[in-house]
Amino acid sequence: MSELVLRCDALGKSYSDGNRIVEVLAEVNLELLPGEKIAVVGASGSGKSTLLNLLGGLDKPSSGRVELCGRNMAALKERELCQLRNRHLGFVYQFHHLLPEFDARENVAMPLLIGGLKRSASLQRAAQMLERVGMQHRLDHRPGQLSGGERQRVAIARALVAEPDCVLMDEPTGNLDPQSAAQVLQLIDELGALQSAFVVVTHDPDIAAHMHRTLELTQGRLEQRP
Numbered sequence: 636m637s638e639l640v641l642r643c644d645a646l647g648k649s650y651s652d653g654n655r656i657v658e659v660l661a662e663v664n665l666e667l668l669p670g671e672k673i674a675v676v677g678a679s680g681s682g683k684s685t686l687l688n689l690l691g692g693l694d695k696p697s698s699g700r701v702e703l704c705g706r707n708m709a710a711l712k713e714r715e716l717c718q719l720r721n722r723h724l725g726f727v728y729q730f731h732h733l734l735p736e737f738d739a740r741e742n743v744a745m746p747l748l749i750g751g752l753k754r755s756a757s758l759q760r761a762a763q764m765l766e767r768v769g770m771q772h773r774l775d776h777r778p779g780q781l782s783g784g785e786r787q788r789v790a791i792a793r794a795l796v797a798e799p800d801c802v803l804m805d806e807p808t809g810n811l812d813p814q815s816a817a818q819v820l821q822l823i824d825e826l827g828a829l830q831s832a833f834v835v836v837t838h839d840p841d842i843a844a845h846m847h848r849t850l851e852l853t854q855g856r857l858e859q860r861p
């Protein structure tokens with residue numbers, strides 16, 4: 636059993652663009668330790684979202700492999716992959732992707748319900764997590780009744796509620812006004828003490844500065860920044 640949360644070995648991804656092959660990731664190597672928080676930066680189009688999709692098992696590599704908690708994701712059946720993701724991963728996107736017909740507490744409870752926890756226990760843990768992100772006063776508000784910053788705090792609570800080994804974030808403050816972005820950054824900082832490892836794709840040097848290390852995607856490779 637590997638002790639690493641995530642491991643990429645010679646990971647490559649190409650897209651076929653009509654009769655051309657576009658190589659986005661050439662050879663990405665990464666070892667993420669439990670609890671480690673890293674930022675991934677890089678120019679627009681350098682492949683950051685592509686990498687995050689591979690790390691999250693949402694897309695398959697063209698070459699190389701990604702192991703999540705010691706399991707090669709590309710070798711799993713869809714059902715096993717869903718279970719692995721549910722147990723070990725949390726996702727935060729630029730756009731919150733909350734379900735509009737459910738309130739904040741139900742949205743946050745979703746990963747627990749999918750994981751098989753009873754409804755009452757799931758809702759209780761969701762409420763605790765919402766308190767942790769400063770949203771205890773909005774438990775029964777639907778996403779449409781929340782501000783952009785509040786929605787993103789709910790999305791972060793949903794990503795963390797099942798205490799995943801790894802949280803993948805794609806530009807978590809990218810869609811927010813500066814004040815909401817500052818609040819979300821402060822929250823990410825406070826959550827830094829949690830056991831979960833973080834991989835945060837960001838253009839924001841403030842977020843990168845709050846992580847343990849910053850890696851830069853350049854020419855299809857991931858390089859440590861000094």
Ligand SMILES: Nc1ncnc2c1ncn2[C@@H]1O[C@H](COP(=O)(O)OP(=O)(O)OP(=O)(O)O)[C@@H](O)[C@H]1O
Nearest residue numbers: 650651652659677678679680681682683684685686
């Ligand atoms: N499904 C696809 N088919 C073809 N090309 C794709 C596909 N998805 C992404 N690409 C190309 O791969 C490259 C990397 O895209 P990606 O979205 O990963 O970059 P990024 O670093 O996240 O960019 P940004 O910072 O602008 O969001 C781009 O040149 C993009 O056009």
